[in-house]
Amino acid sequence: MTSSSDADEVTPPWVELPREITATIFHKLGTIEILTTAQEVCTTWRSVCQDPDMWRSIDMRNKVNIWEMPYEYDLEKMCRHAVDRSEGQLIDINIENFGTDDLLLYISQRCGRLRSLQLVFCYDITDEGLVEAVKNFPLLEELHLYYTPIDATTIEIVGRSCLQLKSFKLNHRGYKIPHLVCDLDALAIAENMPELRHLQLFGNKLTDDGLQAILDGCPNLESLDLRQCFSVDFEGNLRTLCAERIKDLRFPNDRTDDYGFDAELNDYETSDDDYYISGLSDIEMVSDYDDFSGASLSSYEYEEEFFVD
Incomplete structure (x- = not known):
C-alpha cells in the first residue's frame, strides 16, 4: 500500500517527457502562453522555457482587440523578454496588434541572424523605424x-538592405472604387528585390505596367498573389505571360477564404480626382485605421510578470 507521502512525490507523466517533445508542444502554445502559464507549472517546464533554443522562433500573435485597448499584459515588455531569452539565436518573429519603432530596433540590435519578420496591424511602426x-x-x-x-x-531601402529577401508580402484592404491606381510599390519591388520567389500584394493599387515591371525585375518568382488588386486588367498577353512564368498565381477576383485575415473591401467613395492619379504615394492613401494605434507600453526593464498596472 502506498503511503500518502509517497503519493505526493509521484512525478506526473507529462513532466517526464523528453525536453525536445516538451519544447515542441510549447511552441504550439505561443510566446504569451509560455511566459504567463507554461513556465509557472513546475521547475522542469521552467527550465525548458529558459533554454535559448526555445526562442529561435517567437510567436506574438494575440487576441488583442485594437478597438478596446489596453490589453491585460504589456506585450512589448513581454516581447523584449523573449528576445533576450533567445541570446541572439532568434530567426523568426511574428508581432501582431502591437509594436513600436523602439521595439523593432531592440530586436534588430540583438538578433542579427533574423530570417523571417511578420508584422500585423503594427500601426506604431513607422517607415523610419522599419x-x-x-x-x-x-x-x-x-x-x-x-x-x-x-x-x-x-x-x-528594404530591398537594398536585405539582399537575400525571397518572400515579401505587402497587404492592405482592397478598395471597391475602380481605377484607383499607383505603381510606386510595384516599381520599388521590381527594381530592388530581384531574388524574390514569393510575392503577395493583397489589395494593392498596381496596374498592368506595375505587374509587367515585377515580371521583368523578379525573374525567379514562383508564386504571385494579386487578390483584390482590381486595377490590374491583364491586357494583351500579360495573362498568358503570368501563367507561363508563375507556378502559383492568384488573380484579383479569386476567393479569399484561405487568406487568414478580414478581406472585406473598403467601401471608399470620393469625388476628388487626385485619388485617380497614377503614381499617388501609398502613404497618402492609408485607411482610417491609422487613427487607431496599439497601446503597448515601452519598457527596457522587465520582470517575470507582465501584467499592466
Whole structure:
C-alpha cells in the first residue's frame, strides 16, 4: 500500500517527457502562453522555457482587440523578454496588434541572424523605424507586412538592405472604387528585390505596367498573389505571360477564404480626382485605421510578470 507521502512525490507523466517533445508542444502554445502559464507549472517546464533554443522562433500573435485597448499584459515588455531569452539565436518573429519603432530596433540590435519578420496591424511602426531595423537584418529572407503601411521609398531601402529577401508580402484592404491606381510599390519591388520567389500584394493599387515591371525585375518568382488588386486588367498577353512564368498565381477576383485575415473591401467613395492619379504615394492613401494605434507600453526593464498596472 502506498503511503500518502509517497503519493505526493509521484512525478506526473507529462513532466517526464523528453525536453525536445516538451519544447515542441510549447511552441504550439505561443510566446504569451509560455511566459504567463507554461513556465509557472513546475521547475522542469521552467527550465525548458529558459533554454535559448526555445526562442529561435517567437510567436506574438494575440487576441488583442485594437478597438478596446489596453490589453491585460504589456506585450512589448513581454516581447523584449523573449528576445533576450533567445541570446541572439532568434530567426523568426511574428508581432501582431502591437509594436513600436523602439521595439523593432531592440530586436534588430540583438538578433542579427533574423530570417523571417511578420508584422500585423503594427500601426506604431513607422517607415523610419522599419528602415533603421532592416539595416541590421542582412540575412532576412521573409518580410510579411499585413496592414502595416509603408511607402515605396521604404520598400526600396528594404530591398537594398536585405539582399537575400525571397518572400515579401505587402497587404492592405482592397478598395471597391475602380481605377484607383499607383505603381510606386510595384516599381520599388521590381527594381530592388530581384531574388524574390514569393510575392503577395493583397489589395494593392498596381496596374498592368506595375505587374509587367515585377515580371521583368523578379525573374525567379514562383508564386504571385494579386487578390483584390482590381486595377490590374491583364491586357494583351500579360495573362498568358503570368501563367507561363508563375507556378502559383492568384488573380484579383479569386476567393479569399484561405487568406487568414478580414478581406472585406473598403467601401471608399470620393469625388476628388487626385485619388485617380497614377503614381499617388501609398502613404497618402492609408485607411482610417491609422487613427487607431496599439497601446503597448515601452519598457527596457522587465520582470517575470507582465501584467499592466
